[in-house]
Amino acid sequence: MDRSSSLATSPALEKKKPRSRIQKLKRKAILDAALEVFAAEGYRGASVERIAERAHMSKTNLLYYFPSKEDVYREVLEQTVERWLEPFEAISPDGEPVEELRRYITAKLDMSAENPEGSRLFSNEIQRGAPLILDFLQTRLKTLVDEKCAIIRQWIDDERIAPIDPYHLVFTIWATTQHYADFEVQIEAILGPQAGKVGFREQTAHAVLSIILNGIRPVNSNVRGSS
């Protein structure tokens, strides 16, 4: 009842899940391999063969555990999204605004650094037009974002942060944090080898936090938008 399917399209046939020990192991191996391959090659570019290879089994064997390529994809995407949402859900109306946002941004930057594949997988899905998670975006995600934006709105009304459209603030945070995973290649090309170095994550976090958190500080002398 727990791991069922939050992105499910066909809630009809609930497959029973008396997963044997070996099934759990193999399914996990497949999902791990799938994440890497899908993230690197995209949905179309990834082949079942490649995933199977990376999971140390034959293609036929993989298809014994999952009915189709799309099913593998759906499940790995679902896991990723779930994990991605956690720190966002954790934003609390009771905390200190800047502190809450700092924690969220930091968490997302960490995730991008530690699990760039997940970020790229999601990114890819969206760029294809979100064929599998559009419904999820319009329902559960929208609700969640609305909820968190209401909190931010309240902070603004209380003059605890600058009056910036909460939705755009969220988008800005998503944009920057995702960027470091999705455009890793470009960043490395420009910064050279230093990009992988130890201090880099801290440096990145510092810069991003400086810009965004400074950008929402409650100030009197506010920068006006163009018009």
Add this chain to the structure above:
Amino acid sequence: MDRSSSLATSPALEKKKPRSRIQKLKRKAILDAALEVFAAEGYRGASVERIAERAHMSKTNLLYYFPSKEDVYREVLEQTVERWLEPFEAISPDGEPVEELRRYITAKLDMSAENPEGSRLFSNEIQRGAPLILDFLQTRLKTLVDEKCAIIRQWIDDERIAPIDPYHLVFTIWATTQHYADFEVQIEAILGPQAGKVGFREQTAHAVLSIILNGIRPVNSNVRGSS
């Protein structure tokens, strides 16, 4: 000598270009169609057939004008990147820092709104590991970014903007501006139909500019990064 190939890998065979009137027309039709299809489906997902269809010609006919799918892709990518760079190149050391950046950000946001396909095409290329433009990123783009970052560094030294790593500032700008094109589907899913409305672009620009420009204002009471 002009439209040759800035991303070229094989500078060897320079094809002569006494393009007839009809050739120019057809090639343009193909490139326009290709941009749309590649942006929507990705390189692997796009088929020559689909591109030809959208350009109102047969697949064979398309392949008469371009030797291969990759050649079409390369050319459309090249055009896109070229266009993308212009406003960045325009950043001048002589202008007022905040004004220069405002202009750049605004220009990029406009491009994202008017030509999201270009943004998605580029994004897709990077996420595949930049197979065709890695070299370009490491050479020409890197040089250009280094150059512009030196300008920003100077602004910082002159205390005209806050001391934020120029590279990360550039990445943040790229991230946010690209986001509105690349994640359009997600944004629309969350904001509902209002996302397409008239005021939306201005609203977006205002919010993004507020955050980033405020974030780099030269202030005494600076927000410190986590550590």
Add this chain to the structure above:
DNA sequence: CAAAACCTTGACTGGACGGTCAAAAGTGAG
């Protein structure tokens, strides 16, 4: 040990797709 259930595999099918080819259709100069 033996039957049943579960797991694994190689060979195969059908469809999509990039690209070739040779021949037809159009175009224009003399």
Add this chain to the structure above:
DNA sequence: CTCACTTTTGACCGTCCAGTCAAGGTTTTG
């Protein structure tokens, strides 16, 4: 009209790939 040329087309090839199938191997369980 004729000849050389460019453009357009349908038929075709080889390859890749998701998914099926039937048969054999391995575990589990009584």
